[in-house]
Amino acid sequence: MSTPQNPAPQAAPAWQAAPGPSYPGYTSPIPVVRTHLGNAVASEWTKIRSVRSTMWTLGVFVLLVIGIGLLTAAVVAANPTEGGTDGENPLAFGFFGLLLGSICVITLGVMTTASEYGTGMIRTTMVACPSRGRVLAAKAVVFFLVAFVVTLVSCLFVALVDVALLTDARDPSTGEWLKGTVGVSLYIALLGLLSLAMGSIIRHSAGAITIMIGLVLAPLVIALFMFSSSLEDLREALFEYSIPNQMSVFYSTSLTETGPAGWDPLWIALGVTAVALGGAFALLEKRDV
Template sequence: MSTPQPPMPQAAPVWQTAPGAAHPTYTSPIPVVRTHLGHAVASEWTKIRSVRSTMWTLGVFAVLVIGIGLATAALVSGSSADFQGENPLSLGFFGLLLGSMCVITLGVLTTASEYGTGMIRTTMTACPSRVRVLTAKAIVFFLVAFTVTLVAASLVALADVALLEGHGAKDPSGADWLKGTVGVSLYIALLGLLSLVVGSMVRHSAGAITIMIGTVLAPLVIALFMFSESLADLRQALFEYSIPNQLSVFYANSLSRSGPSGWDPLWIVLGVTAVAFGGACLLLEKRDV
């Protein structure tokens, strides 16, 4: 009885055969494209718009900024409070201060959540340039945060001016409008970008969010409990450079007469974010994924 012979393997199609003397003009049917930053940006845009956390955080942000801004203006316009000579745009401060927590949370989740799920391994495999990945995340997040904040802040500003018309509020100048909409939106977006960088360095969502919330609130809270006269200078500095006070500068309503003024808060947060971004890039190159 003869043993059955296994079937002979069939030859691969011509286009699948390896290049060589028989096929010197072989070209792969799969196009080879040199990747660049644009591809990484497109990838990060797909990520940020397809996860639920983006819609939830930005949705709550819009509700807080617009809802509190309109409610405050309605309360002031319906009361007998004297608003003579005050900037009506300043009523948007309260909503933006609370809404900044949503932007901070989204910034942290943009980077730290990938370490928690392990998705960062896939990301770094698809794009081995780690600095390019972080840069793409920063670009996409900053544009999203700035656009959403600008739209919300502008709607609140327009509504507040309309509601307080005839209540003694001053007519905002062009500089007031620029700082109260574009300026404050840049500040909030940079604050969120700083959160993104901290999330990249800490690699833990809860830890990074705690650090950023402490950065926003701790200086002001600590200053409130500094009663000793020997700590007066430190207390004043904490008040002046706390993030709530820097945010109020954009509405010419600072908590102190000295300290940052004009566009100073924007340059401060820009410098801090740039230094933190550089540190995050160095850590990305030295640490394992």
């Protein structure tokens, strides 16, 4: 009986052959580029303009600023009194609408960051851009520019119409025009940026919005109920540094005779916002998403 012989080994199929010069590695036709802050800014711009809440919030803001600002000036112009508006700054009538509209900017600032934590979208964002600081910086840049431009356009429109309506009022100086349009717009944008930082710190939309609205209204309301003479100094400080009073400084109609003046409210807002953003950056790097 013959012994079976082992069959001769067969060559491996071509698709199983070891890689070599005849099988070069795959090269993607899509160029690989290093990402930077501009890419994150483009992403955040796409987010903020594609969300319906942005349009609704900014729409209500514009409606309040323009509607109340023009209505106030129209009522004053239609009901002249003795002395009329002689010596008054006609730009000051835009203050009332801007004070109410600031609540919309605060809400949008908080939602720009906190809403992603509520939906869990922040995880996707961090996967797409692992640099957490870059993500927060991009959100801050996009939001600040949007808030500033929308506020500036609204305030400038109200200022031009109010000056035309209130013919008895004095002509604002160049400095008053600058403060009543650019200055107050920068202040409102910084207030919204502070809200954005608070949303990143708190990570809860309702909680952060409540804190920011309290920051705007609470000092003034608390001061109104401080009747004791021993609390006079505290009462004056709350009045002077309350956000409504600081906003009125841009229209030369401060609620108090002392306290911030000129461009002081803008520097105060800039300092507070910088501290809040620094805290938001630090916490974002330490905490899990």
